[in-house]
Amino acid sequence: EAGVVQSPRYKIIEKKQPVAFWCNPISGHNTLYWYRQNLGQGPELLIRYENEEAVDDSQLPKDRFSAERLKGVDSTLKIQPAELGDSAVYLCASSLGRTGGKETQYFGPGTRLLVL
Amino acid sequence: SQKIEQNSEALNIQEGKTATLTCNYTNYSPAYLQWYRQDPGRGPVFLLLIRENEKEKRKERLKVTFDTTLKQSLFHITASQPADSATYLCALGGYNKLIFGAGTRLAVHP
Numbered sequence: 001e002a003g004v005v006q007s008p009r010y011k012i013i014e015k016k017q018p019v020a021f022w023c024n025p026i027s028g029h030n031t032l033y034w035y036r037q038n039l040g041q042g043p044e045l046l047i048r049y050e051n052e053e054a055v056d057d058s059q060l061p062k063d064r065f066s067a068e069r070l071k072g073v074d075s076t077l078k079i080q081p082a083e084l085g086d087s088a089v090y091l092c093a094s095s096l097g098r099t100g101g102k103e104t105q106y107f108g109p110g111t112r113l114l115v116l
Numbered sequence: 117s118q119k120i121e122q123n124s125e126a127l128n129i130q131e132g133k134t135a136t137l138t139c140n141y142t143n144y145s146p147a148y149l150q151w152y153r154q155d156p157g158r159g160p161v162f163l164l165l166i167r168e169n170e171k172e173k174r175k176e177r178l179k180v181t182f183d184t185t186l187k188q189s190l191f192h193i194t195a196s197q198p199a200d201s202a203t204y205l206c207a208l209g210g211y212n213k214l215i216f217g218a219g220t221r222l223a224v225h226p
Binding site: 004040041042043044045048055056091093104105106107108109110112 | 120150157158159160161162165205207212213214216217218219
């Protein structure tokens with residue numbers, strides 16, 4: 001069984017440019033999460049989807065970040081415009097059920113973003 | 117606000133010894149706690165979950181304890197191997213959220 005797939009794995013952009021990350025969760029997983037992980041820190045939740053509905057986006061900086069999960073499968077996270085402080089690893093995770101973080105979360109390898 | 121503390125310094129141990137990692141938290145009453153392993157350049161991998169009404173959980177060479185009075189979890193790896201070298205993250209769960217600590221890096225030397 002394939003795990004969570006993310007692309008690209010690495011991205012280098014100049015500040016003020018847009019960038020997008022893509023995630024394909026494990027088949028059958030209804031819940032999808034986007035996290036940001038800064039160097040030496042743990043992952044921090046940006047947004048959580050139950051199917052196609054964003055049920056927790058309280059930590060998403062909505063002035064520059066947006067996300068979508070059309071058809072309740074793949075998801076895209078976008079930053080526009082990017083700032084130097086956005087340099088981090090962006091992790092996507094998925095889980096089976098509707099109770100949010102109670103089940104095991106399966107993480108993708110992440111996208112490492114460097115903003116110059 | 118919630119605060120999770122894990123040993124910020126790397127833990128270095130000899131192969132075959134037991135590694136013990138600590139996770140302390142404040143201003144939170146988690147319904148459960150999870151431990152994840154993260155290797156460089158990879159996403160975290162789930163290891164164990166322990167609920168608030170459980171004192172101890174075991175899985176092969178891994179053991180987790182959870183003391184809600186002390187607000188502390190201990191994570192043990194017995195008979196450690198160089199392949200156990202990684203960063204270990206604890207995560208507090210509740211209200212449909214996971215809050216991660218910064219992790220502790222473990223290095224097991226042959």
